[in-house]
Amino acid sequence: MTEANNGAPRELGVALLGMGNVGAEVVRIITENADDLRERIGASLVIRGIAVRDASRDRGVPRELLTTDPGALVRRDDVDIIIEVLGGIEPPRELIRTALEQGKSVVTANKALLAEYTGELAKAAAEANVDLYFEAAVAGAIPVVRPLMQSLAGDKVQRVAGIVNGTTNFILSAMDADGDDYDTVLAEAGRLGYAEADPTADVEGYDAASKAAILASIAFHTRVTAADVYREGITKVTAADLAAARKFDCTIKLLSICERVAGPDGAESVSARVYPALIPLSHPLATVNGAYNAVVVEAENAGRLMFYGQGAGGAPTASAVMGDVVMAARNKVHAGRGPLESTYASLPVIAIKDVPTRYYVAMNVLDRPGVLEGVAGEFAKHDVSIAAVRQEGDGEQTRLVVITHRAPDGALAQTVAALESMEAVTAVSSVLRMEGTDD
Ligand code: NDP
Ligand code: HSE
Secondary structure (H helix, E strand, C coil): CEECCCCCEEEEEEEEECCCHHHHHHHHHHHHCHHHHHHHHCCEEEEEEEECCCCCCCCCCCHHHEECCHHHHHHCCCCCEEEECCCCCCCHHHHHHHHHHCCCEEEECCHHHHHHHHHHHHHHHHHHCCCEECHHHCCCCCCCHHHHHHHCCCCCEEEEEEECCHHHHHHHHHHHHHCCCHHHHHHHHHHCCCCCCCCHHHHCCHHHHHHHHHHHHHHHCCCCCHHHCEECCCCCCCHHHHHHHHHCCEEEEEEEEEEEEECCCCCEEEEEEEEEEEEECCCHHHHCCCCEEEEEEEECCCEEEEEEEECCCHHHHHHHHHHHHHHHHHHHHCCCCCCCCCCCCCCCECCHHHCCEEEEEEEEEECCCCHHHHHHHHHHHCCCCEEEEEEECCCCEEEEEEEECCECHHHHHHHHHHHHCCCCEEEEEEEEEECCCCC
16 A cells, blocks of 8 residues: 555555456456546555466466466555455465455455355454455346445345346246257357356356355345255256246246245244246346346335346456445545444244245146046145146147145145156156245
8 A cells, every 4th residue: 555645545556366257357447447446536546466377378468467376466565455356265265364364355256255155254354354345246237235235234124036147047038038948048158158168056056046145144134155045956947838937927037035034933034045936927027138137125114126237247247346346445545444244133044845935837647537636636635725727738648737826845845746656647847936926
C-alpha cells in the first residue's frame, strides 16, 4: 500500500490468482477502467502479479507480471487484495487462508471452495479484520449475495429459489424448444462453450448444490455446506418428459431451493435441495431460458424479489468480482471492513425425506382394462393423492403420466417400488418433482 500525506493509501496492490475466462476479463476491466476505479475507490488499483499454470503463453500483459508461484505472490508485502479465480479446492483454500492471515482482503468466485470451507475462511478473515467477498460465486453477474447479506439484513428471508446453473438451463431450454434429446443438446452446449470438457459438476447438480449451500447459509444465518444439500442432476430428464410437462402447462428446470420450513419435530429448520422439477409455464422462472440465471427471494416484509441476468461467462462474472474488489478496496482506504459471516441462527438442515413435494411419475404400462385402476390403487395405498393423469400413445404399450398432490418422499418411494413390481407396469421411466404451485 503506497500512502498519501494524510496516511490514506494512494495505491492498492492487487494479486490475481488465475487468468482464465474470468481472470482475463478482470485484468481488462482493471486496465480499461483504471481512472474511474481510482475515483470510486479513492486510490489506484495496481496489479502486482498474476498467477497462472503456464507463464510462457502471451496473454497481452507484461511478462514480468506472470508467475507460476501463487504462494509467493499472496505473501508479497505490496499486495493488499487477492482475487482468486483459479477454481478447485486446493491450492485456493491454502492460498486464501494464507492471504487472509497476512491481512489481505480476498475476493473469490470459487463456489466449490466456499460451499465446503466458508467457515474456516470467514473465521480467518474476521481474525485478521479483513474482507472475504464472493458475489461472483453465485449466479455470475447477478447481485444476489450482497442483497441477501446486506439489503435484506433487517428482514426475515423465507425462501430463495432459482435457476443458478447456466449450462443445465441451456440444455433443458433447448430440449424443450427443439425436442432434441439430452445427449444431442449436451454436445451442442460443449460446442458453444457453455458445458465444460467434463460437464459432471453442472449436469449432476454439484455446481447448483454449491450455490444453494452458499445462498442458504447467508439467507438463514446458518452454516450450510454442499453435503447438506440434497442433489439430483438433469441427466435422466428426457425429451418425452419435457413434452409431457408441456401437456400439463409446465416446463422443467433445474431448481436450487433453500427454504425455512418446519422440521419433523415442528422446530424451525432449513431445507436446501437441487433437482429438476416441473414448474408451471406461468411461473416467473419458466421464462428464464438459455444460459441465463434467475433467483427469486421471498422475505417476510419485502415480499417477493426476482434477480435475473447472466449467470456465467468471463465478463459478467468479472463484473461481480470487480464490484467486490471496489468494496474491499474502499474498506482498505477507509480502514473499515464489510459484514462478518452470520451463523447465529444455526438452524437444523432437514433431510429430503421430510420435505413434502408434488411429483410427476411417468411409466410405461400395458394398455388393457384395469391397469389404470391398479396404478391408482398403489398411489392410494401409500397415501399419495393423485392430482392429474394423462395417457399417451396407444397399442399394446402406453405411457401413463401421473401428477400427485404433496406427499412425503418416503411415501412416493414406496409407491414407485410397488408400481415397479406390478406386472402391467413395464417400467417407471421418470420420477420428477413439481414446484411453484400453491397446492
Ligand atoms: P479457467 O479454467 O478459465 O481459468 C483458471 C485459471 O487459473 C487459468 O489461468 C489457470 O492457468 C489458472 N490456474 C489453475 N490452477 C492453477 C495453479 N495451481 N497455479 C496457478 N494457476 C492456476 O477458470 P474460470 O476463469 O472459468 O473460473 C475461475 C473461477 O471462477 C472458478 O472458481 C469458477 O468456478 C468461477 N466461476 C466461473 C464462471 C465462469 O463463467 N467461467 C462463473 C462463476 C464463477 P492457465 O491459464 O495457465 O491454465
Ligand atoms: N458452470 C457454471 C454454470 C458457471 O453453467 O452456470 C457459473 O457458475
